[in-house]
Amino acid sequence: xxxxxxxxxxxxxxxxxxxxxxxxxxxxxxxxxxxxxxxxxxxxxxxxxxxxxxxxxxxxxxxxxxxxxxxxxxxxxxxxxxxxxxxxxxxxxxxxxxxxxxxxxxxxxxxxxxxxxxxxxxxxxxxxxxxxxxxxxxxxxxxxxxxxxxxxxxxxxxxxxxxxxxxxxxxxxxxxxxxxxxxxxxxxxxxxxxxxxxxxxxxxxxxxxxxxxxxxxxxxxxxxxxxxxxxxxxxxxxxxxxxxxxxxxxxxxxxxxxxxxxxxxxxxxxxxxxxxxxxxxxxxxxxxxxxxxxxxxxxxxxxxxxxxxxxxxxxxxxxxxxxxxxxxxxxxxxxxxxxxxxxxxxxxxxxxxxxxxxxxxxxxxxxxxxxxxxxxxxxxxxxxxxxxxxxxxxxxxxxxxxxxxxxx
Ligand SMILES: Cc1ncc(COP(=O)(O)O)c(C=O)c1O
Numbered sequence: 244x245x246x247x248x249x250x251x252x253x254x255x256x257x258x259x260x261x262x263x264x265x266x267x268x269x270x271x272x273x274x275x276x277x278x279x280x281x282x283x284x285x286x287x288x289x290x291x292x293x294x295x296x297x298x299x300x301x302x303x304x305x306x307x308x309x310x311x312x313x314x315x316x317x318x319x320x321x322x323x324x325x326x327x328x329x330x331x332x333x334x335x336x337x338x339x340x341x342x343x344x345x346x347x348x349x350x351x352x353x354x355x356x357x358x359x360x361x362x363x364x365x366x367x368x369x370x371x372x373x374x375x376x377x378x379x380x381x382x383x384x385x386x387x388x389x390x391x392x393x394x395x396x397x398x399x400x401x402x403x404x405x406x407x408x409x410x411x412x413x414x415x416x417x418x419x420x421x422x423x424x425x426x427x428x429x430x431x432x433x434x435x436x437x438x439x440x441x442x443x444x445x446x447x448x449x450x451x452x453x454x455x456x457x458x459x460x461x462x463x464x465x466x467x468x469x470x471x472x473x474x475x476x477x478x479x480x481x482x483x484x485x486x487x488x489x490x491x492x493x494x495x496x497x498x499x500x501x502x503x504x505x506x507x508x509x510x511x512x513x514x515x516x517x518x519x520x521x522x523x524x525x526x527x528x529x530x531x532x533x534x535x536x537x538x539x540x541x542x543x544x545x546x547x548x549x550x551x552x553x554x555x556x557x558x559x560x561x562x563x564x565x566x567x568x569x570x571x572x573x574x575x576x577x578x579x580x581x582x583x584x585x586x587x588x589x590x591x592x593x594x595x596x597x598x599x600x601x602x603x604x605x606x607x608x609x610x611x612x613x614x615x616x617x618x619x620x621x622x623x624x625x626x627x628x629x630x631x632x633x634x635x636x637x638x639x640x641x642x643x644x645x646x647x648x649x650x651x
Contacts, residue, residue, distance in 0.1 A: 247544050253629040255280040255536075266599030269634050269641075274419050274447060274578050274625030275603055276469045279533075283472055286532035287525050298524055299498060299515075313524050316531030317514070320479045323534045324464060325455030331487065333480045333514040334522050338446040339369040341465030341480035342413070344517060345442055346373040348490040349463075349482075350411065353440075356382025359408040361439070363388040363396055363425075364615060365418045368608040370444045374413065388414070390612065394421040394570040401433055409439045416454075417447035420609040420621065421570035422553070422578045424448075431460040440486070446470055447576055450537060450627075452546040456481050468526060473533035477526030480517075487513035494519040545628045549577035552626040552635060559639030563646060569621060578625035580607070585650040588622040594648060598641045 253259060256278045261268050270278065290312060296305035298313045314329075321329040335341045354360070360374045364387045378385055388404060391397040396414075405412075412434040417424050431441045442463040448454055450471030456464045463486075468477040482490075492499055492510050496519035501509045510516045537545065556579045560568045565584035583591060588604030595602045605620045606613045613620055624638060 247540060247548070249548065249628065249631070252540060253631065255282065256629050257281060257284070259629060263599040263601075264597050269598075269600040269637055271624040271626060271630065271634075271638060272601045272603050273627040273630075274470070274607075274623065276475070277450065277472050277627050278629065279472055279474070279529075280536050282536050283474070283529050283532045287474060287529045290525050290528040295525070297521055309524055312528050312531070313522065316527040316534075319531045319534045321481075323454075323538070324449075324479075324481050325457050326481050327457065328484050330513055331481055331484050333482065333487070333517045334527055335465070335478045335480050336476055336523070337467035337469065337478035338367075338444060338465050339467075341463070341478060342370055342442065342444065343373045344480055344493050345413075345463050345465075345482070346377045347493045348517070349440065349486060350374075350377045351380070352489075352491055354381045354383045354410055357408060358383040358410045359386050359406065360384070361386050361388065361404060361409045361412040361434075363414045364390040365394075365396070365421055365423065365609065365612050366413075366415055367419055367444065367446065368610070369446075370413055370415060370442075371611070374411075383410070384408075390421075390615065393572075394418075394423050396423070396425055396430075398426075398429075401430075405433055405437045405439070407437055409434070409437055411442065412439050413442040413444065415444040415447070417451065417576035418570070418609075419447050419578070419625075420580055420607045420612055420623070422575035422580065423571055424452075424574050424576055427459045427461065435460065447578075450545070451542070451549055451577055453542045462486055468530040468533060471530075471533055472536055473530040474526045477523045477530050479530070482513070484513070487517070490517075492516045492519070496520045498522070540628060548628050549626055550574070552630050552632065553577050553579060555632050555635045556624055556626065556638065559635060559642070562639075563642060565646070565650065569616070577627065578623055580621040580623040582618055582621055583646070583649075585646060586622075588620040590649065591622045591642075591645055594645045595641055598644070600638060600641050 294308040296309045298310040389397040441461045443461045445466040449466035464481040469475040499519040569580045592602045592604035603623045
């Protein structure tokens with residue numbers, strides 16, 4: 244048992260103390276975006292009130308403070324992910340930009356016709372569409388690890404999928420549609436055995452469980468700040484130093500160059516080579532504050548608390564008639580997606596909203612997976628450490644009312 248005072252933690256989130264449609268807000272859309280604690284909101288405000296200036300450019304006090312804050316945040320991300328070197332962290336807008344960066348740099352420089360990009364059938368569009376675009380440009384082919392009936396990856400046939408043509412394996416750590424926690428270290432080992440480079444989409448894992456990129460053994464890992472208590476518009480890409488050093492830049496502009504003539508330019512070392520233009524400095528400051536905040540609670544504590552919340556939610560859902568809960572029983576990430584025979588996901592989420600309950604209904608940016616499962620979409624409840632067991636009991640009561648309302 245942990246000694247965390249979860250009620251005290253919850254009180255750090257000002258947005259949660261409000262009414263929606265006359266009821267206390269019950270926010271269960273955390274997989275889409277998390278809420279922000281006062282510490283993060285204050286850190287961003289403090290930055291703008293005291294330190295705001297552009298980074299790496301000016302020889303004045305504020306610029307040097309802004310640069311220290313920005314680079315300090317990079318160090319926090321590096322430690323948070325267990326990276327060996329701070330230079331292995333590139334700031335991005337989020338998970339999507341991290342994946343696009345790898346596709347447009349490492350991918351464009353290394354893939355050719357006949358190569359295979361291995362993905363899984365449970366990828367978010369952001370870990371699918373960039374590879375489709377790259378495949379169209381290079382002639383590489385896409386191949387998919389199937390999803391088994393229980394929502395886990397079908398790993399039996401993995402050996403056959405890892406042919407020598409596989410040059411990259413990009414997979415989701417925790418599925419945002421099913422809640423599946425994929426065995427990242429095992430998958431990276433299998434990829435390494437055929438010399439394939441690995442990318443882990445950590446959008447749903449980075450804020451919910453201990454993550455160490457060296458233990459996972461991946462080449463790239465990417466996540467979004469807004470899902471881990473930080474502001475929107477900031478995220479990070481971890482890349483192994485040897486790979487980042489060999490990769491060409493993506494966007495060109497200020498900040499990423501050493502010297503420029505009218506004809507050509509030379510580039511800085513990573514990570515700056517990949518950060519053209521003025522970065523999201525305030526976002527990085529907020530991300531650093533979010534990391535401090537999460538580390539103050541402890542990711543193992545968060546993981547265990549998430550598991551308790553998720554188990555309670557799943558129990559409520561499984562007791563309901565005509566409801567199927569997707570994804571493996573355990574372990575599972577902090578979400579539960581359901582298919583109700585008696586209501587379309589959009590109708591169910593609209594009903595929930597009238598009761599102050601924020602759920603998400605739809606394809607969750609995994610259209611091919613929904614098509615494979617023959618579902619129009621699902622209704623998803625997703626949790627974070629500030630949710631309570633009482634809230635999940637209230638969710639159960641609202642959904643039981645919904646059942647009475649729709650199944651007449
Ligand atoms: C598994 C997964 N990958 C990628 C993303 C994309 O994240 P972002 O929109 O922050 O770039 C999400 C967001 O929902 C996600 O859940």
